[in-house]
Amino acid sequence: PAHNEGYPITNKEHGIDFLLDHRHLWLRSRRPFAIMQIRNRIFKATVDFFENEGFVKFDAPLLMHSAPEGTTELFHIDYFDHDAYLSQSGQLYGEVGAEAFGKIFTFGPTFRAEASKTRRHLTEFWMMEPEMAWMHQDESLDLQERFLSYVVGQVLEHCEYELSILGRDLDKLRPAAEGNYTRLSYDDAVKMLQEAGKDFKWGDDFGAPDEAFLSEQFDRPFFIVNYPVAIKPFYMKKNPENPLTYLCADVEAPEGYGEIMGGSEREADYDTLKAQIEEAGLNLDDYSWYLDLRKYGSVPHSGFGMGFERVIAWICKLDHVREAVPFPRIINRMQP
Template sequence: MKVTIAEVKDYVGKEVTIGVWLTNKRASGKIAFLQLRDGSGFMQAVVTKSDVDESVFQQAKSLSQETAFYATGIIQEDARSPFGYEMLLTNLQVIKEAVDFPITPKQHGTEFLMDHRHLWLRSRKQHAVMKIRNEIIRATYEFFNENGFVKIDPPILTSSAPEGTTELFHTKYFDEHAYLSQSGQLYLEAAAMAFGKVFSFGPTFRAEKSKTRRHLIEFWMIEPEMAFYEFEDSLVVQEQYVAHIVQSVVKNCRLELDRLGRDVAKLEKITAPFPRITYDEAIEFLHEKGFDDIQWGDDFGAPHETAIAENNEKPIFITHYPTAIKPFYMQTAKDRPEVALCADLIAPEGYGEIIGGSERIHDYKLMKQRMEEHNLPLEAYQWYLDLSKYGSVPHSGFGLGLERTVAWISGVEHVRETIPFPRLLNRLYP
């Protein structure tokens, strides 16, 4: 019977066949230990010379790394293994031998591994990170579907930009100018006026010339928009959503978290509500910590965000940023028009901003005024202006960057390991 490694728990004491690749092996005298993977997981097969034909034993000892074969054997429990099961191999059938696989069990440099990303994905660590990414995506759909959101897919090619065109990839759209989307937000706002609560999940592109461990050129975002939700309402949704995906990973990816050496106890504490601090309070706090370079009206960099978050076990909201450093569409506070009803959610442990969100402007005159202040071409945004002209209501939304969130939850240092094929400032291959 053919099964997968993930299914062997249901076949203890039975003989099964699994299509596998060899990740590593060691042999000593009359016994060989084969480390196997099949995509669904990793496990060990034990080959004992006295239990198999001589040809099978010799073939097992000669297998090279990443050779593909069918492994047949009896499944038994193994308390010494984190996985909990192993195979007593009785037979094998080679499908395709691999020769001189370039990524050996020794240490390799980052650039070498990135050049071989198509093969590096097979490693235990990368497999664990991708499984955690997949769980976050699954839990995302679960959360929004269970809370009455409708998934809407905004376009990737756009004629305008929600936050200006300075960091966008320009292309030609027949005889027109077009850009790769940096956010689906404006289109999601239109959809929220039709469906109430909506969300999107898709790729976004930023032509930002940054080489930090937090930045990618192409990344994926989850962007909800909610009609009749004011600023405070949105913060509640954000903390509930983040807590949901973290606890889903803790529940369903314990093996992967252990493989990465992640401190699960820290993740178990991520429950709503989250602490909050205003921008004004953050500036005062940073001055007390010796950050004399930051002044009111400046945006925060990575060192500032890390300092603010380091004393909190949970993510922390920084709210009410200066209007002047935020996009045109953010609603201003009634009593303080110089600040916006917005918030960034900063992850603990130095992982920085994972969410940016705000209440959106719904007044036609104010929206038009803000567009003019930002020197945006009104004709390109006429459809968006229509939203605040025809039955607009208070509404809010936010965007969560998937890769930064994966990095934080999985505990990996750089976002390049959180997406299958990262696009970086100096990397478009493979």
């Protein structure tokens, strides 16, 4: 039976908080419909791409006994009689999968207890993390470029209607589907910022304004390669040509969107990795199983992670990642 109250969402301008409070109904509207259809297409394209490349879908646990990257930005839970944490990455477990099956990808929810209120942060978001045995960093970058250009191509091919609902300029997306992504060294990125008069020195990490500036200089995604060791996690392989840097790369999306993927070659040598864990001030006991991967038949391997909602936000040109997920979880929102 029909109820007397009017439908809460009308044709007038509603504030974002009102719409998020009524997200269970707002999802019926044209804009969220278009975004969720595009999200679904990116999901399908991702699974198809990695299946075609011979990858195995491999699932990492969401409950962790310790912090994988030694950060404090973890949600703590009481797990019966001891401490546990919600996973912030499936990567270390993905490395187990790569050494067992060759090429794998994990794809699922991850959690970060960062008190961030930026347009790029959710506390619960999806990560897609491939890990490849017998692969060095350069081949990993080739794979990342093929993957991202395939995904954008699939969205352009199948979601023209949805993109038109969002008013998205297709010409801004087409270069991304062509590949040919620049590989910009961290050193050169620093120079670009300094030449533009930004207060940035070698060894700093890029903030959102820095990434936004750099990403305005390119018409398609691009890599920033070989970051300083001090600003990246312990498990990466040092660059033999400059041991102050790692063999790593972030993918930056154009139009001011900044980082959407990040990866590295992993340190495959037992003694080196053990030393890097200790240098990072982490507890060796927490990583004994991870060190076992190097102790019992280690191979060179590389991997990367993609923030699913960040990719959706860039492709759809959203103001905030909260629209890229059906029910956003941000620092001040757990409802509905």
